[in-house]
Amino acid sequence: xxxxxxxxxVILATSLMGSSFAIGKMGLxxxxxxxxxxxxxxxxxLIMALWVKNKKLHSPKDSWIKIFIIGLFQTTGVMGCxxxxxxxxxxxxxxxxxxxxxxLVVILGTIFLQIKYRxxxxxxxxxxxxxVIVTFGFHLQLQTGTLLGLGAGLSWxxxxxxxxxxxPHFNIWxxxxxxxxxxxxxxxxxxxxxxxxxxxxxxxxxxxxxxxxIMGSIVQFATWYYxxxxxxxxxxxxxxxxxxxxxxxxxxxxxxxxxxxxxxxGGLLIFIGIFLVNWNFSKEKMNSF
Numbered sequence: 001x002x003x004x005x006x007x008x009x010v011i012l013a014t015s016l017m018g019s020s021f022a023i024g025k026m027g028l029x030x031x032x033x034x035x036x037x038x039x040x041x042x043x044x045x046l047i048m049a050l051w052v053k054n055k056k057l058h059s060p061k062d063s064w065i066k067i068f069i070i071g072l073f074q075t076t077g078v079m080g081c082x083x084x085x086x087x088x089x090x091x092x093x094x095x096x097x098x099x100x101x102x103x104l105v106v107i108l109g110t111i112f113l114q115i116k117y118r119x120x121x122x123x124x125x126x127x128x129x130x131x132v133i134v135t136f137g138f139h140l141q142l143q144t145g146t147l148l149g150l151g152a153g154l155s156w157x158x159x160x161x162x163x164x165x166x167x168p169h170f171n172i173w174x175x176x177x178x179x180x181x182x183x184x185x186x187x188x189x190x191x192x193x194x195x196x197x198x199x200x201x202x203x204x205x206x207x208x209x210x211x212x213x214i215m216g217s218i219v220q221f222a223t224w225y226y227x228x229x230x231x232x233x234x235x236x237x238x239x240x241x242x243x244x245x246x247x248x249x250x251x252x253x254x255x256x257x258x259x260x261x262x263x264x265x266g267g268l269l270i271f272i273g274i275f276l277v278n279w280n281f282s283k284e285k286m287n288s289f
Contacts, residue, residue: 006227010239013223018246020216021091022254023208024083030205032198033083038187039209041075044217045181052173066166067175068182070159075183077155080190081148088145090257095247096135096267097149099240102274103128104157112161121277128273135266176221240278241271 027036078098085094103125109115132150167175191197199205227236244267251257 006230009223009227010236010242013220013227014239014242015246015250016216016220016223017240017243018095018248019250020212020220021082021086021095021247022250023211023216025086025091025251025255027205027208027212028083028086030198030200030202030208032191032195033087034080034187034191034195035197035199036209036212037079037083038184038189038191040212040217041079041180041184042188043184043209043213045177045179045184047213048173048177048218049181052171052177055171055174063169064178066162067170067178070162070166070175071179071181071183072186073155073162074159075180076186076190078152078159079183080187081152081155085145085148085152088143089149090259091251091255092244092248092257092259092267093135093263094145094149094152095244095251096263096270097132097146098152098156099244099247099274100128100132100150100153100270101156101160102240102277103270104154105160106277108157108161109164113164117277124273124276126273127276128270131266131269131271131273133266134269135263172225176225180217180221241274244271 024036031039082094082098085097106117106121106125110117163175248257248259248264248267251259
């Protein structure tokens with residue numbers, strides 16, 4: 001791929017990932033958390049399901065159960081934790097904590113998939129874990145939002161392991177469409193059960209939902225999977241460290257968020273850790289994001 005095009009697409013995908021945190025926090029002023037994220041992914045899933053309706057699953061009989069389970073972790077778990085965390089911590093902090101998932105993938109991959117990692121990748125895990133501690137402000141008193149941010153990262157890591165294990169049986173676009181749809185529907189159900197659904201309908205709220213569904217979900221996933229397919233997946237995945245950078249940047253631009261200095265330091269350490277974990281993976285050891 002042309003290096004300039006590749007760079008522009010990487011920036012597009014990661015900036016959409018990062019901007020979704022700030023845009024999502026803006027949406028909480030109009031829509032309750034589970035309802036907002038449920039609408040986002042149900043709409044995105046329906047649109048993509050229509051697009052892939054003629055594509056085959058190419059998978060065994062229990063494929064729908066596996067897609068549903070992936071959706072529970074990749075969409076319901078990750079996005080539910082993110083949007084709940086945004087009620088008590090900044091968009092920048094939430095994005096940094098969520099994107100520790102590559103570090104957790106190394107740990108889970110070693111335990112459950114017996115993947116062998118190199119020494120510098122384990123060094124990356126240690127540096128990343130140090131970064132998480134620094135992000136907390138060097139103390140162990142954790143806010144609810146912090147735990148939810150970490151929960152989002154863990155849920156994403158579990159989804160990554162499941163996709164790595166089951167993914168070869170699926171058409172990737174069919175998997176993406178229906179895991180978003182199933183996860184979104186579960187989030188709507190949780191909205192009814194766990195919260196008093198609130199929705200103020202106006203131009204701002206409609207625009208936020210459409211942005212999150214179309215740009216923050218469909219365009220983001222399409223661009224990212226295109227990059228993974230066309231380039232080296234390991235080197236491409238290393239650029240995920242840009243997403244929390246954009247999360248902090250858009251939090252500052254759109255929400256006037258002030259992030260403490262130790263959050264930036266912790267974020268930098270997490271980025272370095274993620275970079276070491278992902279850079280120069282051999283193809284058989286790739287983690288699919």
